[in-house]
Amino acid sequence: MLLDGDPVCSCLVLAVQADGREVSTVEGVAASGDLTRAQRALIEEHGLQCGFCTPGLVVPMAHAADRGGSEEDVLAGHLCRCTGYGGIRAALRGISGDSGTDR
Template identity: 75%
Template structure:
C-alpha cells in the first residue's frame, strides 16, 4: 500500500492531500476532507447515496478511487447550493415531501441538480437511487418541477 499526493478542486476549493491507493473518493471526501454529506451506503454503486459530480458528470464516488479524481473538479451535496440558498431541487423535495430519513437524499440532490441544468427523464435519473422511505411519489413530483426534458410518465 502506498500514499499518493492528489490535488482536486472540491466545491470550488483546491485541496492537496495524501490518499492511499485503495481509498475510494467517497471515503476521501468524508474522512480526509470532512465533507460528510456524501453518504456511503452499499459500496457497490447500487444505492446512489454517494453520487457526486466529477468534472460536471454524476458518478458513484464509492466506485472511484480518490487517486482517479486527481486533477479533477468534484462537486458534493455541500457544493450545490448557491450562497447558502436552497437549490430548486432542494426546495422541490421539501415542498413535495420527497424526503424522509435523508440517507439517500445527498446523492439524489446532486443528481437532481445536474438534471435541473442538463435535463433527463425521471426513469434515468432515478435508476441509480434507492429510497426505502418515500415510495418515490414525492421525489418524482419534485423531479417534474425541476428537470428539463422528457418525463417518464408522458
C-alpha cells in the same frame, strides 16, 4: 457527486481516479447558501424522510435541473426505502416542468 461536471456514483469512484479532476458534492450544490430548485422541490413534494439517500438524490437532481435529464437517469443507482419515490418523482417533474402523473 459530480466528476468534471457529470453525475457519478461516488461509491464506485476511487479517490485516485478523482485526482486532478473537478469534484462537486452535495455541499457544493448550494454553495451560495440558498436552496437549489431541486432542494426546494424535494421539500415541497415531501420527497425526503430519513435523509440517508438525500445527498445522492440532490446532486443529480440539481444537475438535471440545470442541464436536463430523465427521471430514470437521475434515479439510476439510488435506493430509497422510506418514500416510495412518489414525492421524489413529483419533485423531479416539478423541476423539469413535466406535470405528468406518477409512473
